[in-house]
Amino acid sequence: MNNFSIVSSLLDNDFYKFTMQNAVIKLFPLAKAKYEFINRGKHTFPKNFGYLLKENLKKMSLLKLSSEERIYLEKYCPYLDSSYLDFLNKYQYNPKEVNIYQKGKNIQMNIEGLWSRTILWEVPIMAIISELYYKLTGAKRISNKKITILTKEKLKKYERLKVQIGEYGTRRRYSYRVHKLVLKILMEYGYPFFIGSSNLHFSHIFSIKPIGTQGHEWIMFHAAKYGFDEADRIAMENWLNIYGGNLGIALSDTYTSSIFFKNFNKKLSSIFKGVRHDSGDPIFFAKETIQHYKKFQINPIRKKIIFSDNLNPYKVADISSFCKNKIIPIFGIGTNFTNDVGPPNMNIVIKMVQALPEKKWVSVVKLSNVKEKSTGKKNMIFLAKKTLHL
Template sequence: MNNFSIISSLLDNDFYKFTMQNAVLKLFPLVKAKYEFINRGKYSFPKNFANILKENLNKMSYLKLSNKERIFLEKYCPYLDSSYLDFLNQYQYNPKEVNIYQKGKNIKMNIEGLWSRTILWEVPLMAIISELYYKLTGIKRLSDKNIIILTKEKLKKYKKLKVKIGEFGTRRRYSYQVHKLILKILIEEGYPFFIGSSNVHLSHIFSIKPIGTKGHEWIMFHAAKYGFNIADRIAMENWLNIYKGNLGIALSDTYTSSIFFKNFNKKLSNTFKGIRHDSGDPISFIKKTIKHYKKFKINPIKKKIVFSDNLNPDKVAFISSFCKNKINPFFGIGTNFTNDVGPPSMNIVIKMIKTIPKKNWISVVKLSNVEKKSTGKKNMIFFAKKILHL
């Protein structure tokens, strides 16, 4: 591998991609999926960007799970069974699944194939696009010394607040090198408040347990297969069937939190250890969550909320003070750790847009608690809102 390989390990990805891949293989092995790159920030990409991006993807086809990496997964992620790890041993990225073309300064990209295979592309692709963009546009960052100072300052604030924090910043990191540097500081100086990283490869390097559960695409597929009204519930039940209560954080905003809470029945509320908040006003969400648990006579102080929506030390201070003695907050901090190094971080996403749950392609949508975070075709979003009476 020459120095220009941005992704150097099959595990340089978010943990929830592997946990979802395992569940997809067990329950929906023949389902196909299609993803699309969305340039939310309307960036102009330099000449030849698409070709250099393709070169990086082609190098990814040589990545294989090493014996050491498999042993790491067996030790730290016991709920990933040997049949899945055997699959991962055989897995190789297939760049033919990714279609990229550049028109002027605009990049178009989609990914298509078996869901169980294509599910791993999103996070490393975004990390490559981000790193290449800074490299090819020559946008300078802070020095390592200043990054270390800044990260330690943030860490000091989090330690003072006594809050549990994790690092979720793979997809929009400035670069692999910056990501590794920041994680090293968090591990060396974050004890006992730093609880881990979502990046499996870096977790392996530093011998820590990777963190994460599932993403929106898991529920979006269930909506395509079973309908919008019950997607949350069936997605959670299927998750329980695979993981038996492990990885028990429910995702609350694929079809807005109000629909989620209708699906989050007494059994699920008891079984899942907590809920992830990823969009909308955190305070009203905390209130709703507490009210929901109390309705089922569940003590909220025994439950968690994992906050992961664009966090920084001020937001964390505000949210954690409101949670005090009410419910347990955890914070997944992404870009504010891995790409707060001078230039603005990129506002880009790659989202599932279609799937084949039965015979034909169906467009999928996500209706976030915040309008601008919704994804999917306009007519499908309209249709979903109508069905859900939103």
């Protein structure tokens, strides 16, 4: 058990963590952040879990960007400039930034340090927790042959629906090996509607362009620095300052979609290629988005919505049927690809809880379009809602 590394590449992470890291280094190099592990599913952890988790994080401190990985990034991600790649060349995980305590069957964990450094921890730690949990609880999964059949069946459904799909399943995957197997099948049988993976390491292995843009923490930090009202708008403007027209998908639900659309002015709506839906009723959101574009005389059929909220073939069928000839839907499918192998999925998250934009720590919140997905202290959630008149 102790010799096996669950995360064996610096790039085994979601692509948007690197695009955000690059932006943080350039715009907020001195900012600090705190993150917390939230056990939404109230999972109970076996004895020694905390110890084995720490051992895995120690091994991560040995990971370094290889020269082949750098060449891959230069070729497939040209908007990540050489100064950032030089930073990544020197970057190593520091396990001292992560505190883990196990009390009986509960795990508590927080991460703290420079935002430009700590931003990379969340996804690999979640992948490690997931894989360790299934290993230590003796969870039995279906065979590789069955995984192959199941994944091919899903692909046939997506092909019939004539939709574009991507793979977003790193953080709650069953295991590294299952993830790799699923991607192999997607590569072999998903052409041309499979558009890529959000995992940078597998994108490198399979020589494909990674997909993804930014996460909620980007906007949550902006709220800590500039206030809730303007966080969405300033976060998008800052994104454009770094990436121009590249990586042009705007995240719509950090402070609910209604607040997002108020911030998504004509200029931003024109420049960004589309928006990402991550919570709430997807059809209602599609209607809102189409109306929003029409208000600015922008033809929605040229714009995209990336749907990424807990998808499966049935949901994709409903959403794509509604969007047909109205707007371009793209589907980022996570756990339904990388953890649909028998045992129930884990319901865990790691979220930014505080930010230090300048001199003092500020508690951050995410409101989301559904109550269950909101995070942050109750008093701050109350303040955010009051400020935004929600």
